[in-house]
Amino acid sequence: MHLLLTLLLTLGLMAAPATPGDGLPKARQGTFALTNARIVTVTHGVIENGTLIIRNDRIVALGTDVKIPPDAEVIDCAGLHIYPGLIDSGTQLGLAEIGSVAETRDYAELGELTPHVQALTAVNPNSVLIPVTRVNGVTTVLTEPSSGLLSGQAALINLHGYTPEQMLLAGREVMVLEFPTTGRRGRWDRRSDEDIKKAAEKAIKTLDETWERARLYARIDSAYQASPDKSRKPAYVPEMIAMLPVIRGTMPLMIKVDAARDIEKALEWVAKQQIENVIFSGVAEGWRVADQIAEAGIPCLVGPVLSIPTRESDRYDKAYANAALLKKAGVTIALRTGETENVRNLPYHAGFAAAYGLGTEEALRAVTIVPAQIFGVADEVGSLEVGKKANLFVTDGDPLETKTQVLHVFIDGYQIPMVSRHTRLYDEFLERNPGLVKHPGATPDPTPAGSDDR
Amino acid sequence: MRRHPMKRLSLLLLACLLAGPASAQDLFIQGGTVLTVTNGTLERADILIRDGKIARVGQGLRAPRGVRTIDATGLYVMPGIIDAHSHIAISSVNEATNPITAEVAVGDVIDPYDIAIYRALAGGVTTSHVMHGSANVIGGQCETIKHRWGEKNPEALKMEGAPRTIKFALGENPTRVHGRGNNVPPATRMGVEMVIRDAFNEAQRYMDAWAQYEARLAAGERVAPPPYSERLEVLADILRGEIIVHCHSYRADEILMLMRVFEDFGIDRLVFQHVNEGFKVAPELADFGAGASVFSDWWAYKFEVYYSTAYNAAILTRNGVTTSINSDSAELNRHLYHEAAKTQKYGQLTDDEALALITINPARQLGIEDRVGSIEEGKEADLAIFNAHPLSIYAVPQMTIVDGVVRFDIHADPDDMRLNVPAEGDVETATLWSEEHAHRCMQGVDLLEFLGTR
Numbered sequence: 001m002h003l004l005l006t007l008l009l010t011l012g013l014m015a016a017p018a019t020p021g022d023g024l025p026k027a028r029q030g031t032f033a034l035t036n037a038r039i040v041t042v043t044h045g046v047i048e049n050g051t052l053i054i055r056n057d058r059i060v061a062l063g064t065d066v067k068i069p070p071d072a073e074v075i076d077c078a079g080l081h082i083y084p085g086l087i088d089s090g091t092q093l094g095l096a097e098i099g100s101v102a103e104t105r106d107y108a109e110l111g112e113l114t115p116h117v118q119a120l121t122a123v124n125p126n127s128v129l130i131p132v133t134r135v136n137g138v139t140t141v142l143t144e145p146s147s148g149l150l151s152g153q154a155a156l157i158n159l160h161g162y163t164p165e166q167m168l169l170a171g172r173e174v175m176v177l178e179f180p181t182t183g184r185r186g187r188w189d190r191r192s193d194e195d196i197k198k199a200a201e202k203a204i205k206t207l208d209e210t211w212e213r214a215r216l217y218a219r220i221d222s223a224y225q226a227s228p229d230k231s232r233k234p235a236y237v238p239e240m241i242a243m244l245p246v247i248r249g250t251m252p253l254m255i256k257v258d259a260a261r262d263i264e265k266a267l268e269w270v271a272k273q274q275i276e277n278v279i280f281s282g283v284a285e286g287w288r289v290a291d292q293i294a295e296a297g298i299p300c301l302v303g304p305v306l307s308i309p310t311r312e313s314d315r316y317d318k319a320y321a322n323a324a325l326l327k328k329a330g331v332t333i334a335l336r337t338g339e340t341e342n343v344r345n346l347p348y349h350a351g352f353a354a355a356y357g358l359g360t361e362e363a364l365r366a367v368t369i370v371p372a373q374i375f376g377v378a379d380e381v382g383s384l385e386v387g388k389k390a391n392l393f394v395t396d397g398d399p400l401e402t403k404t405q406v407l408h409v410f411i412d413g414y415q416i417p418m419v420s421r422h423t424r425l426y427d428e429f430l431e432r433n434p435g436l437v438k439h440p441g442a443t444p445d446p447t448p449a450g451s452d453d454r
Numbered sequence: 455m456r457r458h459p460m461k462r463l464s465l466l467l468l469a470c471l472l473a474g475p476a477s478a479q480d481l482f483i484q485g486g487t488v489l490t491v492t493n494g495t496l497e498r499a500d501i502l503i504r505d506g507k508i509a510r511v512g513q514g515l516r517a518p519r520g521v522r523t524i525d526a527t528g529l530y531v532m533p534g535i536i537d538a539h540s541h542i543a544i545s546s547v548n549e550a551t552n553p554i555t556a557e558v559a560v561g562d563v564i565d566p567y568d569i570a571i572y573r574a575l576a577g578g579v580t581t582s583h584v585m586h587g588s589a590n591v592i593g594g595q596c597e598t599i600k601h602r603w604g605e606k607n608p609e610a611l612k613m614e615g616a617p618r619t620i621k622f623a624l625g626e627n628p629t630r631v632h633g634r635g636n637n638v639p640p641a642t643r644m645g646v647e648m649v650i651r652d653a654f655n656e657a658q659r660y661m662d663a664w665a666q667y668e669a670r671l672a673a674g675e676r677v678a679p680p681p682y683s684e685r686l687e688v689l690a691d692i693l694r695g696e697i698i699v700h701c702h703s704y705r706a707d708e709i710l711m712l713m714r715v716f717e718d719f720g721i722d723r724l725v726f727q728h729v730n731e732g733f734k735v736a737p738e739l740a741d742f743g744a745g746a747s748v749f750s751d752w753w754a755y756k757f758e759v760y761y762s763t764a765y766n767a768a769i770l771t772r773n774g775v776t777t778s779i780n781s782d783s784a785e786l787n788r789h790l791y792h793e794a795a796k797t798q799k800y801g802q803l804t805d806d807e808a809l810a811l812i813t814i815n816p817a818r819q820l821g822i823e824d825r826v827g828s829i830e831e832g833k834e835a836d837l838a839i840f841n842a843h844p845l846s847i848y849a850v851p852q853m854t855i856v857d858g859v860v861r862f863d864i865h866a867d868p869d870d871m872r873l874n875v876p877a878e879g880d881v882e883t884a885t886l887w888s889e890e891h892a893h894r895c896m897q898g899v900d901l902l903e904f905l906g907t908r
């Protein structure tokens with residue numbers, strides 16, 4: 001009986017690989033040797049005809065003179081290229097599934113000040129959008145809440161894992177501040193210029209008050225931490241507790257800001273509040289005030305690159321060129337798509353930035369090592385180096401070029417199945433079976449029947 | 455001989471006037487790589503344009519005296535891009551007051567000042583099919599325009615003699631706006647079919663009544679004419695095959711439904727727009743002879759596009775469906791060449807197949823394939839010149855020519871290309887595209903109702 005059960009179980013396991021979640025084959029870790037590859041390390045040049053060894057979640061060796069471990073699974077990459085996994089510095093991936101269906105949107109909490117809500121809580125590891133994204137070489141994204149002023153904490157996630165915690169990269173979360181805007185939020189925004197200005201001023205006042213309170217709360221908290229027996233425990237104020245790491249500079253404050261006037265205001269505000277760990281995101285009109293941003297030394301997450309100019313009088317290619325113009329002024333830049341279902345287009349946003357002045361090398365850096373540095377995770381990801389996480393992908397060409405095929409993806413050392421809803425529908429429907437079957441009523445009728453009896 | 459300076463100036467002015475691009479429609483484009491789309495690629499070839507038409511294409515041609523020569527050495531020349539689904543250059547999109555509004559036409563609201571026309575030119579697009587929105591089952595009539603930027607008479611933008619087209623819409627949009635928004639049918643996909651069948655039956659009766667009237671009149675009878683209806687006149691013209699129907703659609707079931715309805719009424723000029731699930735019924739589309747005008751990779755923004763694949767265009771093409779890639783967006787229409795290139799990533803289409811998706815195929819879908827859509831002698835001189843192969847991510851449009859007139863020149867155009875600079879000065883409020891989530895297709899449908907009913 002016991003033997004029979006074992007036999008049945010073994011047969012069952014042999015018959016079909018496990019297909020969890022959306023029915024995708026399982027990713028797996030192990031020891032992999034990627035041989036004969038052109039290895040683009042991003043930080044230490046290009047290695048021609050090299051080998052890269054992955055063991056468990058790490059890159060353990062790379063170079064031209066690398067011994068292949070006997071237990072390694074060899075993947076011949078002759079004629080192929082290895083790149084560090086791409087990082088999108090601003091998305092809503094995992095927080096929204098179907099744009100128009102409110103029940104599937106989890107990025108906008110109610111309230112003006114919600115620093116205590118965490119994107120990570122609502123990241124759906126089984127989102128159908130995730131496999132669609134990662135098979136294009138995007139391995140890591142910042143996924144952001146967006147609402148009110150302090151929207152909550154964005155999470156830097158790897159695009160593989162069964163729980164949000166598994167996906168979170170190096171515990172990195174970022175506080176999101178939607179800076180009050182004097183710009184119009186789109187065609188729907190029908191407020192008068194005066195109303196927009198007033199609303200912005202009021203919001204900045206709210207921010208000032210919030211920071212004042214948060215600093216006070218941090219002082220009280222510090223005093224209590226220093227001597228818990230002598231001081232009174234600070235009151236439970238979840239918003240203020242969430243602000244502690246921001247006030248103490250351990251959590252970056254990511255300010256989403258686009259219009260030039262708002263960027264100037266934000267620079268002024270950051271200086272006034274003496275906030276240290278600051279990142280700008282969006283920065284659509286950054287090119288207008290590039291020198292000021294450079295002087296403040298604030299890194300920018302720029303994008304979407306594929307967008308139209310903010311003003312009718314602007315040159316048609318300003319959004320494409322924005323990243324290059326900022327870089328030229330001395331600003332540290334990474335790129336973001338601002339996308340959800342089409343985060344997979346990150347390499348093309350980078351490609352357009354490259355074509356309009358940034359150049360391929362800088363554009364590649366802006367979606368690999370630079371965001372890793374900005375988010376403080378450059379010792380983990382962003383380049384191909386021994387000891388870093390095995391977040392990488394293999395291509396048959398320039399990863400920014402449209403027609404380039406991605407052949408392998410590794411995230412956290414897991415070999416990712418190269419399938420998604422999109423590839424599976426292709427496989428099923430390219431040559432549909434059955435093909436055309438004439439329907440019963442297909443005989444042409446000489447007189448238009450227009451019958452209502454069908 | 456010493457010339458008088460004034461005389462010299464006036465000669466120069468005269469030369470300028472004679473060579474002025476807006477009047478002369480003769481050009482000689484020398485030495486480029488010519489992507490004809492229909493007849494392969496010609497290396498180092500010349501194109502002679504006379505009176506706005508392609509007079510000659512070939513190697514080693516001679517520039518006639520006095521014709522402006524454009525040195526295209528190292529550049530790529532392709533047919534002007536055609537966008538089969540656009541909402542640029544019109545001041546309103548949706549007459550969302552009735553499920554059937556066949557009597558309205560976007561041709562009545564052409565806006566030659568829309569900067570989107572110029573931006574499209576800067577993306578190599580020379581022709582747009584400007585469409586009514588998708589709020590109504592049978593929407594308004596559309597207009598095929600040429601991007602003659604600089605012409606201020608709305609009529610001057612219309613492509614004279616282009617076949618008439620009309621917008622239909624199935625699925626979520628009309629059922630939301632009319633069924634759930636106004637409590638009138640259709641509220642379901644069943645109701646959509648009913649609305650269309652009822653409309654065609656009524657139009658059929660209308661035609662019969664008029665035919666009867668004409669016959670009796672011809673027989674010398676004194677009879678009163680039937681009541682005139684502009685709406686039914688247009689519907690009758692659809693039944694007569696005088697108008698090409700372009701139908702907004704997503705799901706396979708509704709696509710199939712419309713083909714069955716059209717078979718019953720003997721209508722065969724049909725192009726499906728968006729048609730995200732077209733890949734599921736590709737054999738049926740090919741059998742009917744319906745066209746498919748798709749997005750390269752848009753999906754998941756609403757439920758009816760959740761089961762999508764970016765391989766849609768490739769599957770349709772391989773199944774023999776005349777397929778185009780459109781924009782439906784004033785952002786995306788600027789890089790349709792890149793959208794077409796995505797079919798090389800998703801489905802490995804050849805260069806000519808990919809380019810056909812944005813040139814000759816949309817021309818076929820609009821019934822203008824004898825005039826534009828490829829580089830052939832006798833066709834209208836609508837051309838786009840790139841600095842690299844247009845399917846490369848690094849391609850930057852250099853010059854766009856409409857009817858032999860240079861309408862975009864990357865090296866000659868100033869940054870501000872507006873035609874109507876407001877008298878009050880250049881104080882412009884930035885409009886942040888990144889915040890603009892709504893699709894133009896549903897513009898004009900009241901926002902509150904839109905939000906309240908989805």
